[in-house]
Amino acid sequence: MRLLFLVLLLANVALYAYTYVTRQQSDAAARFLQLQINPEKIRLARVTAASSPARPPAVVAAPAAPAACLEWGVFSGPAVERADEAIATLGLPDALVQRTVVDAGGYWVYIPPLKTKADVDKNIAALKEAGIADFFVVQGQTQWRNAISLGIFKNESSAKSFLASVNGKGISSATIGRRENFLKQIAYFVREPSQDTVGRLAELQREFRGSEVKAVACPTAEPGDSS
Helix, strand or coil, X not given: CHHHHXXXXXXXXXXXXXXXXXXXXXXXXXXXXXXXXXXXXXXXXXCCCCXXXXXXXXXXXXXXXCCEEEEEEEECCHHHHHHXXXXXXXXXXXXXXXXXXXXXXXXXXXXXXXXXXXXXXXXXXXXHHCCCCCCEECCCCCCCCCCEEEEEECCHHXXXXXXXXXXXXXXXXXXXXEECCXXXXXXXXXXXXXXXXXXXXXXXXXCCCCCEEEEEXXXXXXXXXXX
């Protein structure tokens, strides 16, 4: 129930924008409180005459539903530090925010590995001249050393769309490929968010190209930095 409410609320934020969300804050807060009670989760245990007729029926609570979270991600490279700073602006208690390393499957748009630092510097200059500032150079002694990552995406269609825009700015060396687990991916889970937090996360999401905010069941691990 709570998770369904978050899904609907998040869709509402995306459709009507954050200004609409804030106008409805008081009504939503009341609905949040109602959902936390969950009276439909309570059932009466059946007691037979042979058991203990003198005792009133026992009230047995059904297992609690998993807590609802908003997941925001995924981030890699320099975007991780930026996302850390952004999530801190929400001012949430540590117990409500979980920072998690997630699966790195998907697609990325990148410039293939370059042979020399001079080549790297030349391509970086070209990117900046084209107005592309969100990128990072892959480090480490791997086959991808000196590749320049331009964007990371969960599906191929989004990656292709972004590649077309990059090519349109004159960066013809960029290409698209499957993303393997050589890049550290980070996602954030915000537990039982208020409507204000939902709206603010939706605003932050627009500042990070390719990131997504979605309602999910909270992970089983304890909140905290698990990276």
